[in-house]
Amino acid sequence: MTWEMVDEGWGRKAVEFATLAEPANCREYLAMHQRLGIGEGDRLLDVACGAGLAIELAGIRGAVCAGIDASPRLVEVARDRNPDCDIRVGDMEALPWGDASFDVVTSFRGIWGTTPGAVDEARRVLVPSGRLAMTVWGNVGKSPGAWMMSPYLWATDEKVGHQAEMVSLGRPGVGEAFLDERGFDVAERFEVPFVFEFPDPETYARGLAATGPAYEAIQSIGEDEFIARATELATGQVREGRALRGQIQLFGYVGTKR
Known part of the structure; x- marks a missing residue:
């Protein structure tokens, strides 16, 4: 898949993703910014x-x-949220910034084992001793909230297999080696808090349907069927007076440019 095709899955419901799905990522973002000591x-x-x-x-x-x-379409939302920032549409394996332009590069589940060129480019745009921080899924299937991501498995076997290949960096030693080979001194992986939360089954289904992996399942079974199945799945998890909540294992890495 070329980078231009990403919008087909991730951009088709950009506003629903931004408002229904992405807020659950706040714990992840805050934890990484705190670890990095991001400041003025x-x-x-x-x-x-x-x-x-x-x-x-x-x-x-x-x-x-x-x-x-x-x-x-996601960049349009990002620019609306951050009107004073330099946010561009482009390929993370061909960054449109010069060498040594940044002190820190972050990527929240955006760089995968299948995208080594993105790490090379991150290193190029970092200053000497600049840091790359990234998060990757851990063992999703054995996480307490695994049920919340199970609809992704409704995609074809080929696409499910590709998803597994993408998340390989969460395995012990794999992410460290991946970054070390590309010129980073890497600290040991660490766990990052991540929790999906939704108020009801219908919102869960809509939020999940706005993500890229869900779109792959939607291509197989159709959007109406995806929404119906996901709503039914979540209905069995409803707890009176509490949110639908599922913790998913997530790991982080911080590498310092050599």
């Missing part, structure tokens, strides 16, 4: 920035932020 004047690039919530939160801490995403 730090030049930060967020790769695969999506709808720009991570950029907005880094900006609150005083960072001077830029971002890039392959989806024009």
